Amino acid sequence: MTEILEKLQETFGDRVSPSQSIDQTVVHVAAAEIVSVVTFLKSQGFTMLIDLSAVDYLRREPRFDVVYNLYHNGHRQWLRLIVQVGGEEPQVPSITHVFASANWAERECYDLFGIRFRGHPDLKRILMPDDWQGHPLRKDYPLTGTDPLPPLVRE
Amino acid sequence: MAETELGKVDPETGLKPMVINLGPQHPSTHGVLRVRLALDGEQIRACEPVIGYLHTGIEKNCEDLTFNQAITLTDRMDYLSPITNNFGYVLAVEKLLGVEVPKRCQYIRVMFAELSRIASHLVWLGTSAMDMGAMSPFFYCLQQREQILDLIESAAGTRMNPSYFRVGGLLNDLPPGFIERLKKFLDGFPRWLQEYHRLLDQNPIWLERLKGTGVISLEQALDYGWTGPALRASGIDRDLRKWNPYSSYEDFEFDVVTAEEGDVYARYSVRMREMEESLKIIRQVMDNLPEGAWHVDSWKIYPPNKADIGRNMEALIYHFKLFTEGIRVPAGETYAAVEGPKGEIGYYVVSDGSGKPYRVRVRGPSFYNLQALPVLVQDRMLADVVAAIGSIDIVLGEVDR
Numbered sequence: 001m002t003e004i005l006e007k008l009q010e011t012f013g014d015r016v017s018p019s020q021s022i023d024q025t026v027v028h029v030a031a032a033e034i035v036s037v038v039t040f041l042k043s044q045g046f047t048m049l050i051d052l053s054a055v056d057y058l059r060r061e062p063r064f065d066v067v068y069n070l071y072h073n074g075h076r077q078w079l080r081l082i083v084q085v086g087g088e089e090p091q092v093p094s095i096t097h098v099f100a101s102a103n104w105a106e107r108e109c110y111d112l113f114g115i116r117f118r119g120h121p122d123l124k125r126i127l128m129p130d131d132w133q134g135h136p137l138r139k140d141y142p143l144t145g146t147d148p149l150p151p152l153v154r155e
Numbered sequence: 156m157a158e159t160e161l162g163k164v165d166p167e168t169g170l171k172p173m174v175i176n177l178g179p180q181h182p183s184t185h186g187v188l189r190v191r192l193a194l195d196g197e198q199i200r201a202c203e204p205v206i207g208y209l210h211t212g213i214e215k216n217c218e219d220l221t222f223n224q225a226i227t228l229t230d231r232m233d234y235l236s237p238i239t240n241n242f243g244y245v246l247a248v249e250k251l252l253g254v255e256v257p258k259r260c261q262y263i264r265v266m267f268a269e270l271s272r273i274a275s276h277l278v279w280l281g282t283s284a285m286d287m288g289a290m291s292p293f294f295y296c297l298q299q300r301e302q303i304l305d306l307i308e309s310a311a312g313t314r315m316n317p318s319y320f321r322v323g324g325l326l327n328d329l330p331p332g333f334i335e336r337l338k339k340f341l342d343g344f345p346r347w348l349q350e351y352h353r354l355l356d357q358n359p360i361w362l363e364r365l366k367g368t369g370v371i372s373l374e375q376a377l378d379y380g381w382t383g384p385a386l387r388a389s390g391i392d393r394d395l396r397k398w399n400p401y402s403s404y405e406d407f408e409f410d411v412v413t414a415e416e417g418d419v420y421a422r423y424s425v426r427m428r429e430m431e432e433s434l435k436i437i438r439q440v441m442d443n444l445p446e447g448a449w450h451v452d453s454w455k456i457y458p459p460n461k462a463d464i465g466r467n468m469e470a471l472i473y474h475f476k477l478f479t480e481g482i483r484v485p486a487g488e489t490y491a492a493v494e495g496p497k498g499e500i501g502y503y504v505v506s507d508g509s510g511k512p513y514r515v516r517v518r519g520p521s522f523y524n525l526q527a528l529p530v531l532v533q534d535r536m537l538a539d540v541v542a543a544i545g546s547i548d549i550v551l552g553e554v555d556r
Contacts, residue, residue: 022250022489047377051518055488055505067503069490069518073377073391076398078490101380104526112214127210127555136215143219 001025001075004044011040026080034083035093038068042098046070046079049095052105054113058139062086064115068095085115094120112137161193161201172200177540179208185282186551190528190540197537202529209555217515221481222248223322225512230316232519232553236275238267238307239495240553241320244515246401247491247502248322251484252456257448260324261403266337266440267307267319268402268493269433273344274303275496275548276426280351283423283545287364292354299347302340309333322482323457324450334441341438348430355423365420369531369543372417379527382520383498385547388425389417395494402493407439419546426548456482481510497521497548519553 005018005025015030016037029037038049051069068081085092094117096102106117107126114135117123125132134141164171172193179189187208193201213232217225229244230237242264249256256264281296304314309330311317319326355361371381373389386393394411396404412428414421450457454473463470486508492501498520505514524547531543 022487024490049380050382050492050499051380051490051501051503051516053503053516053518055514055516067516069501069503073393078492080490099380100375100378101523101526104522125207127207129207136212141215143215 001072001077004041004072007044008037008040012037021080024078024080026082028082028084031083031085031092034068034081035095035098037081038070038095038098041070041079041081045074046072048073049099049101049105050078052095052102052109054109054115054137056113056137056139062090064090064113066092066109066115090115091118092116093118094123096120111135114138161191161203170195179205182286185544185549186554188525188544188549188551188554190544192537192540194537199532199535199537199540202532202540204525204528206525206551206554209551211556213556214515214517217512219511221510222484222512223481225515226318226321227316229517230318232517232556233275233495233497233500233521233550234315234552235278235550236271236496237316238271238319239493239500241318242268242402243491243493243495243500243502244504245320245322246493247489247504248482248484248512250489250491251487251504251506252322252482253485254323254451254453254456256324256451257445258403259445259447260449262440262444263325263329263449264320264402265404265407266437266444267310269436269440270303270306272433272496273430274300276430277303279426279496279545279548283542283548284355284361286541286545287361289355289358289361292351295347295350295354299344302344306333306337306340309336321450321457323453328449334444337437337441341434341441344434345431348427352427362420364538364542365418365423365546367418367420368535368539369419369546370417371527371530375527375530376417379530380523381498381527382523383495384412384425384429385422385498385524387412388414388421390415395492395499399492401491406443407436409433409435419542422546422548483508483510484512492518495520497550497553498524500553517553517556519556521547521549521551521553522556525549525554 008016015033017028019026048071050071053067055065062084063086066083070079083092094106106120109115110123111125111128112135161174172195174193177190179187189205191203192199213228217228226241229240233240277296277300281293284292307317308314311319311326373391376386376389392411392413397411409432412425414425458474458477459470464474484506486506488505490501490503492499500520501518503516504512507513532540
C-alpha cells in the first residue's frame with residue numbers, strides 16, 4: 001500500500017497529497033488530474049470503484065468534495081480520493097471510461113448536487129424527475145418546500 | 156428518468172426494433188423498477204434500467220435527524236434485511252466516536268446480521284423461484300422467514316424495521332427465552348433447506364432457465380463494482396467478513412462460498428450454500444456468547460437506564476441532553492462497510508461536531524449491481540431478463556434511497 005502511494009507521489013508530484021483519516025488513506029487530487037490518477041491506480045491493482053459521491057461544504061471555497069472510494073483486492077484495502085470543486089458550475093472530468101460503475105454514480109452526483117462530469121456519455125437525472133428544478137442534496141436546498149407538488153402524470 | 160433513443164433503424168434491413176417497457180409495475184421487477192427493452196423478435200438488442208420511482212431522499216433526511224434517529228431511516232432502504240443496514244451505519248458512527256462496543260454486543264450483532272442474511276436470502280429464493288413459475292418454494296421460504304422475523308420481533312419489538320442496533324450498543328439485551336427459541340429455529344431450519352434443494356435442484360425447468368443465463372465475467376463484475384454473493388458467483392472470494400473483519404467476525408469459523416460460472420445458476424448455488432455458513436456462524440455465537448455489558452459504558456453515547464435516572468441527577472441531565480441534542484460526534488469523516496446479504500453496504504458519514512450528521516452517503520450494493528443488467532441480458536431472450544433481475548437480488552428501496 002505504501003509502495004503504491006510512493007509511486008503515486010513520484011508520478012504526480014504535488015498534484016496529489018496523501019493523508020490519513022482514522023483508519024483509511026485519503027488522497028486529495030487536483031480536478032484536472034483525476035482521470036490519470038484513477039487510471040494509474042487501476043493499473044496498480046485498485047480494480048474496483050466502490051463508490052462515488054459528493055459532500056457540499058456550503059461556506060467553503062471550493063464548495064464541493066467529490067469523493068471516490070477505490071478498493072484493492074490484493075491488499076484488501078479501501079482508498080479514498082477527494083477532488084475539490086467549486087464555482088458557479090462545478091465540473092469534474094468523468095471516469096466512466098475507466099470504471100463502468102462510475103456511470104450511474106456520476107449521474108446521481110449530477111442529479112443531487114449539480115456537479116457536471118465532463119465526458120460522461122449520458123449525463124442526465126437518475127433519481128429525480130427529468131423536469132425537476134434544483135439539486136436536493138445541496139445544503140442551500142430546503143428539506144421541505146411550500147411549492148405545490150408537480151403533477152403526477154405528464155401530458 | 157429521461158428517455159433516450161433505444162431502438163435505432165437497422166441500415167441493412169430498414170427495420171426498427173420494438174421498444175417495450177417491463178415495469179415499473181411488474182411483479183418480476185421486485186419493486187418499482189422499469190426496464191426499457193429494444194426487441195428484435197424476442198431477442199434483446201438494447202436494455203436500459205430506469206430507476207428513481209422510489210426515491211425518498213433518505214440521505215437528505217438523515218442530515219436533519221440526530222445520529223440515533225437516522226438509524227430508523229436506514230431500516231427502510233433494504234427492507235428485507237434492515238439489520239445489516241443499521242450495522243454499517245452504527246459502525247461508521249462508532250468509528251468517528253472512537254469507541255468499540257463490548258464483546259457481547261458484537262456477538263449479538265453478528266448473530267442478528269446472519270439471521271437477517273438468511274431471511275433476505277429466503278425472500279430472494281421464494282420470489283425468484285416464483286418468477287420462474289415455481290409457486291411452492293415461495294410459501295415454504297416465507298414461512299421460515301416468518302420464524303426469523305418472530306425472533307427479531309421478540310428482541311426489537313418490530314418485525315420489519317427493528318432499529319435494533321444503536322450507536323454504542325443495542326436497543327435491549329436479548330429477551331428471556333430467546334436462546335431457546337433460536338435453538339428451535341436452528342434445529343428445524345436445516346431440514347427446510349434440504350427441502351428447498353429438493354424442490355429446485357433436480358427441476359428440469361429450473362435448470363434449463365438458469366444455467367448459462369445472465370453470464371457476467373469476473374472482469375466485468377469488478378468493473379461494475381459488483382459485491383456480495385453476485386460477485387462471488389463469478390469466481391472471487393471477496394467477502395468483507397473475512398477480508399476486512401468487523402465486530403469480531405474473525406472469531407468465527409466459516410467458509411466463503413464461491414462459484415466460477417458467473418451465471419444465474421451460480422448465483423443461486425452461492426446463496427443457497429451461504430445460508431448454511433450463516434447457520435454455522437449463528438451456532439458458534441450461541442455457544443460462545445459472553446456475559447456482561449451489551450453497550451458502551453458512557454452516558455455521553457448510550458443513555459443511562461431508567462433506574463439511574465430516578466436516583467441520579469447527573470443521569471437525568473445526560474438523558475435529557477442525549478435525546479434533545481443527540482450524541483456529540485467529533486468532527487471528521489469516515490467510511491465503514493459491512494457484508495450485507497446483497498453485497499457491500501457502506502456508509503460515508505461526515506460529522507461537523509454537532510448532534511446531527513453533516514452528510515450520510517449510502518453505498519448500496521443493489522444500486523451498483525443493477526447497473527450491469529444490460530450486460531447480463533444483451534442479445535438474450537426476453538424471458539431471461541426476469542431470471543437475470545431475480546438473480547442480482549435487488550431491493551429498489553435501496554437502489555433509489
